[in-house]
Amino acid sequence: MYRLSHTVRCPVCGVEFRPTVGYLKGDEAEVMCPNGHIFTVSVPNGDSVLDCEIRDWERFGLLPQATQQAVLEVIQSGKVPNELQALMRRLKEIGVVVCT
């Protein structure tokens, strides 16, 4: 899950909140306001905040060195560049990286 680093306003009820999004479609994400309205927000490049950690160091160690470095940088900075979105998603799917 990604938590956006800025608040958005629901177009239906006008409430402002900081959304958590499950997945991204390009630079857009579907979010739900506290009142249950679903709408699409645009997510600028790298503007998502992650709270992640490496859970499976053994399998992480099997990744190419450059990939390990990139992933560690993402985790430290809390920002996922667009080109690493797919990789991070995959690592989460297989349980190497765990995000809260």
Ligand SMILES: [Zn+2]
């Ligand atoms: Zn709403």
